[in-house]
Amino acid sequence: MVFTFNLKVKVAEQEVFEALDQVVLCAAGFGIDDEQQNLLRLSLEELLLNVCHHSGLPSSAVVDVALVLRDGVLRLTITDSGPSFDPLALAAPDLDLPIEQRQIGGLGIHFVRSTSARCAWQRLDGCNVVEVDWIIAC
Amino acid sequence: MLDIKRQAVLGKVVYHLQGRIDGQSSEPLYQQIIKAEAVAPKSLTLSLGGVDFVSSAGIRTVIKLTRWCKERGASFAIASMQTGVAKIFEIAAALPSASVFASEAEADAYFEAMARKANRGDDEDD
Secondary structure, three states: OOEEEEEEEEOOHHHHHHHHHHHHHHHHHHOOOHHHHHHHHHHHHHHHHHHHHHOOOOOOOEEEEEEEEEOOEEEEEEEEOOOOOOHHHOOOOOOOOOHHHOOOOOHHHHHHHHHOOEEEEEEEOOEEEEEEEEEOOO | OEEEEEEEEOOEEEEEEEEEEOOOOHHHHHHHHHHHOOOOOOEEEEEEEEEEEEOHHHHHHHHHHHHHHHHOOOEEEEEOOOHHHHHHHHHOOOOOHHHEEOOHHHHHHHHHHHHHHHHHHHHHHO
16 A cells, blocks of 8 residues: 655645645554654654745745655655755764754754654755655554 | 743742753743742742753753853753653763652652751851
8 A cells, every 4th residue: 555645835834834744644644653754744844944035946946755665664755946955965063062052953864864764865956855765663 | 832931939949841952942941940030939840841952042041040040140950851851861971960860748748857957057157
């Protein structure tokens, strides 16, 4: 059985948060448990807000979000038409520093990397395509 | 969506939070706290028993509150975290072990002990 869900989201914060609820609700419909739903929400929020804040795209631009559950793998794919940029190549934050001395940024992509089984970026047909996979216990 | 309740007793302030601390709710939460605590409390505790999701924006808010308290000489604690939320803090290595407690009562006992210790120190100085 393959489950798929596709959504177009405008590059605006309010739209992003509405989309998060829709995608997570859809994952629940796929039978994904609460813990995995939270990991999905975590990565999706980070990646979509990254496009909102850093891509330079206008708020009228649209990002494609796809969620597919196939053979025990849940794959999130986010496609935007902004300038070429690999968010997954960002340096990891220094987690050894006491939290009072930490830089505030950089945690989001660390979460995407740390909580997924695989994440990858490619430039395809003039778009940034980010894929994040999780292994789903059946 | 995040519900916020504030409880203050003898300079000890506890925020009971319920919902998600995410990119939408985290900055309003921070602003609400620093406005409400114009006079720095002795201690500030975030009680997260009702919080089922924290994103990096939420972690950043906790880091900012940790700094804000330190600058004002206030103790800061997190209490009653759900397992999934604790896991996110662990991944971020954002759990200062001295100020994370299983319950508000445990946090309260710690602050009381610290206050007694500080008072003894003051007495010895006299």
